[in-house]
Amino acid sequence: MIIKQSKYAVSAVKESQYPQDDLPEIALAGRSNVGKSSLINTFLGRKNLARTSSQPGKTQTLNFYLANEAFYLVDVPGYGFAKVSQKKREQFGEMIQDYLETRADLCGLILLIDARHQPTKDDISMYNYALLLNLPILVVCTKMDKLKKNEVQQVQSRLGKYLDLNHDNVTVLTFSSVTKLHLAELGDWIEDKVSE
Ligand code: GTP
Ligand code: MG
Numbered sequence: 686m687i688i689k690q691s692k693y694a695v696s697a698v699k700e701s702q703y704p705q706d707d708l709p710e711i712a713l714a715g716r717s718n719v720g721k722s723s724l725i726n727t728f729l730g731r732k733n734l735a736r737t738s739s740q741p742g743k744t745q746t747l748n749f750y751l752a753n754e755a756f757y758l759v760d761v762p763g764y765g766f767a768k769v770s771q772k773k774r775e776q777f778g779e780m781i782q783d784y785l786e787t788r789a790d791l792c793g794l795i796l797l798i799d800a801r802h803q804p805t806k807d808d809i810s811m812y813n814y815a816l817l818l819n820l821p822i823l824v825v826c827t828k829m830d831k832l833k834k835n836e837v838q839q840v841q842s843r844l845g846k847y848l849d850l851n852h853d854n855v856t857v858l859t860f861s862s863v864t865k866l867h868l869a870e871l872g873d874w875i876e877d878k879v880s881e
Contacts, residue, residue, distance in 0.1 A: 686872035690753050691729040696746040698780055703788070704749055709879040710757040710790045714781070714815070715797030716807060717741030717763030720827040723862040724797065725750055725758050728871060735760050742769055745777075747784055756879040759784075759791075765807040785818055793821045793878035800826035800840045800859060804847045812848050822855045823874050824848070830861040 697703050713721045722735035722744055729752060736743055741763060748760040761784070762777050769777070785791065794815055798808050815822050826840050840859055844850065850857055856874060860867050 686876040688729050688752055691731060691734065692751050693734060694749040694751045694757065696748050698746050700783065700787070703747075703784075704751075704757060707790055708751075708756050709792045710749070710759050710788065711793045711795060711875055711878060712759040712761055712785065712791060713795045713797065714761045714785075714811060715763060715827075716765045716799065716805060717743075719763065719797045719799050720862055721763065721797055722760055724795075724825065724827065724860065724871075725760055727862040727865060727868060728758070728875070747780065756875075757790075758875075764811065765805060785815075791820060792881065793823065793875070794818065795823045795825055797825045797827050798844065800829050801831055803843060809847055816849075816852065816855075820854070821878050822852075823871075824850065824855065824857045825871070826857070826859045828861060828863075829859045829866050830863040 694704055695702065713724065715721050718741035722737040725735040726732060726737065729750065735748065735750060744760050744762050746762065750758045750760065752758060761781055785794070796812060796815055798804050824844070826844065829837065832840070841857055844857065858867050858870055860871060
């Protein structure tokens with residue numbers, strides 16, 4: 686998929702603020718700091734369109750990015766960040782659930798998991814919750830550039846011990862925003878979902 690054009694569209698915390706133009710959307714979810722905003726930038730070929738940070742908790746609203754005037758990527762606040770207050774966490778949870786469960790334009794969910802570690806409890810809950818949404822799911826194992834050669838082969842099998850990946854609607858991809866590993870495959874998956 687060739688990205689000819691991209692722009693930041695809008696940030697939202699509730700439905701009335703979501704885009705109104707009925708274009709297809711792909712949401713990105715995952716633990717704070719896992720690389721959601723970085724993946725958006727890499728995919729769109731933009732350096733700093735989605736703001737990234739080495740400090741977790743950077744993204745605090747649903748941020749909509751419009752690609753090729755044709756579809757949106759939606760950056761969702763990360764979960765599992767200890768320094769966010771309980772109250773904030775509940776508000777985040779509600780905002781994210783509202784969006785994922787009611788948004789008719791949503792046609793796929795990308796769930797990012799840090800390839801260096803085994804999935805956290807939150808990752809496992811998020812994945813199991815995602816299965817209930819009845820959406821195509823792309824599990825992206827991020828930061829592959831940080832793995833040693835002998836670890837690379839083990840990522841998918843280790844993941845399979847924690848997540849039941851055997852579903853027709855689930856695809857798994859290893860990825861790196863630094864080396865752009867599997868960027869083309871990511872594009873193929875997104876193209877397929879937004880054009881259905
Ligand atoms: P929140 O907005 O807090 O939920 O985080 P996020 O998931 O959007 O993470 P973000 O993209 O801001 O990346 C967090 C940190 O990880 C930044 O320092 C990035 O540079 C780094 N990072 C992201 N992807 C990769 C990757 O593929 N490889 C390496 N080495 N670093 C990465
Ligand atoms: Mg972010």
